[in-house]
Amino acid sequence: MDPKDIIKPENLVYRKSRLMSDNTFNFCPGCGHGLVVRTIAEVIEEMGIEHDVIGISPVGCSVFLYDFYKFDVVEAAHGRACAVATGIKRVQPDKFVFTYQGDGDLAAIGTGETMHACNRGENIVIVFINNGIYGMTGGQMAPTTLEGMKTTTCPRGRDVKTMGYPLNITPLLAQLDGVCYVTRHSVHTPANVRKLKKALRTAFENQRDKKGTSIVEVVSNCNSGWGMSPKAANEWMVENMFKKYPLGDIKVDGKLVMDMNAPR
Amino acid sequence: MAKIQGAIVVETDRCKGCELCMYACPQNVIAMSDEVNSITRNYAYMAHPEACTGCTNCATICPDGYISVYRVKVEE
Numbered sequence: 125m126d127p128k129d130i131i132k133p134e135n136l137v138y139r140k141s142r143l144m145s146d147n148t149f150n151f152c153p154g155c156g157h158g159l160v161v162r163t164i165a166e167v168i169e170e171m172g173i174e175h176d177v178i179g180i181s182p183v184g185c186s187v188f189l190y191d192f193y194k195f196d197v198v199e200a201a202h203g204r205a206c207a208v209a210t211g212i213k214r215v216q217p218d219k220f221v222f223t224y225q226g227d228g229d230l231a232a233i234g235t236g237e238t239m240h241a242c243n244r245g246e247n248i249v250i251v252f253i254n255n256g257i258y259g260m261t262g263g264q265m266a267p268t269t270l271e272g273m274k275t276t277t278c279p280r281g282r283d284v285k286t287m288g289y290p291l292n293i294t295p296l297l298a299q300l301d302g303v304c305y306v307t308r309h310s311v312h313t314p315a316n317v318r319k320l321k322k323a324l325r326t327a328f329e330n331q332r333d334k335k336g337t338s339i340v341e342v343v344s345n346c347n348s349g350w351g352m353s354p355k356a357a358n359e360w361m362v363e364n365m366f367k368k369y370p371l372g373d374i375k376v377d378g379k380l381v382m383d384m385n386a387p388r
Numbered sequence: 389m390a391k392i393q394g395a396i397v398v399e400t401d402r403c404k405g406c407e408l409c410m411y412a413c414p415q416n417v418i419a420m421s422d423e424v425n426s427i428t429r430n431y432a433y434m435a436h437p438e439a440c441t442g443c444t445n446c447a448t449i450c451p452d453g454y455i456s457v458y459r460v461k462v463e464e
């Protein structure tokens with residue numbers, strides 16, 4: 125059958141979310157950010173809440189989020205997403221509020237804001253992109269950078285004796301009473317993207333049901349910062365990042381479900 | 389017997405050439421062009437359209453959302 129006879133509106137089975145604008149992402153080719161940004165839009169479209177959602181994007185490669193969504197997005201200073209989200213959600217408790225934070229944002233400059241928002245059980249969704257590096261500024265070491273991993277500020281690899289250990293922050297946040305849901309995902313295969321979508325849906329439903337803070341971590345690539353092709357970066361991520369940051373649920377409905385003593 | 393036949397549309401002039409769709413296709417439908425688009429990238433295209441099942445894997449993995457998928461059931 126000629127593709128021309130198949131490509132008709134009535135046969136369409138997949139298109140990008142209609143909540144995405146037509147602006148071109150500033151992300152590098154093959155970067156996981158685009159997939160997470162798109163998947164959030166799909167969930168919001170399917171839940172039909174686009175008129176009631178407010179996103180918050182602090183500094184990082186995702187700082188231009190407001191250019192890509194047709195719904196409302198507020199930009200925040202680096203590290204301050206959870207503080208801005210707290211303010212918006214408390215003034216407008218019926219809105220769905222989510223933050224979109226990198227690891228430099230959530231696990232470095234914004235650790236305090238994030239930790240206290242979680243401890244207060246702010247009824248928000250936190251989307252956390254862990255790519256083990258400061259992508260936007262050219263690939264400096266982040267708290268999440270793996271042991272031995274090379275970045276521009278640890279060109280010989282991260283030495284844990286002088287630079288500290290990789291910070292596995294979501295299991296720490298999971299131990300706070302205000303947090304109801306913590307889960308860790310990736311976007312390196314279509315199946316993983318579909319799983320992430322389910323998790324994001326759960327997180328927004330938790331917010332609707334006023335259950336407290338939901339955190340969805342995505343272990344992602346920064347192929348530019350890591351100095352690899354997109355395919356090689358994804359393979360490196362599976363081999364190395366997933367050992368330190370294994371995928372799966374960490375806390376569900378307020379109960380810790382991850383074995384904290386399992387080797388990592 | 390009914391057969392499923394798919395087809396994709398790539399926004400070839402915006403494709404960033406990351407190749408992730410090509411590797412995600414279980415039917416090896418997709419290849420990268422020899423020529424480059426206006427942003428100087430080799431873009432993804434259907435090299436073997438007859439093999440496409442419309443499974444949506446390529447579109448699901450395109451970071452930039454440049455692929456749409458169409459699918460029909462063909463009675464044989």
Ligand SMILES: Cc1ncc(C[n+]2csc(CCOP(=O)(O)OP(=O)(O)O)c2C)c(N)n1
Pocket residue numbers: 183184185186201202225226227228229230233253255257258259260261266346
């Ligand atoms: C207050 C402040 N300090 C430092 C910076 C510089 N800066 C911009 S982005 C960034 C790190 C971003 O890393 P991450 O949050 O992991 O996002 P990614 O780009 O990796 O997605 C830093 C340190 C800034 N913009 N503002």
Ligand code: SF4
Pocket residue numbers: 150151152155156157185255259260345346347348349
């Ligand atoms: S620098 Fe890294 S995180 Fe930023 S867009 Fe490029 S690949 Fe993605």
Ligand code: SF4
Pocket residue numbers: 394395396412413414415416417418439440441442443444445446447457
């Ligand atoms: S829809 Fe499935 S079979 Fe068709 S090109 Fe995409 S990945 Fe390949």
Ligand code: SF4
Pocket residue numbers: 154398403404405406407408409410431432449450451452453454455
């Ligand atoms: S995944 Fe998207 S951007 Fe990457 S090569 Fe395929 S169509 Fe182009």
Ligand SMILES: [Mg+2]
Pocket residue numbers: 226227228253254255256257258259266
């Ligand atoms: Mg980062």
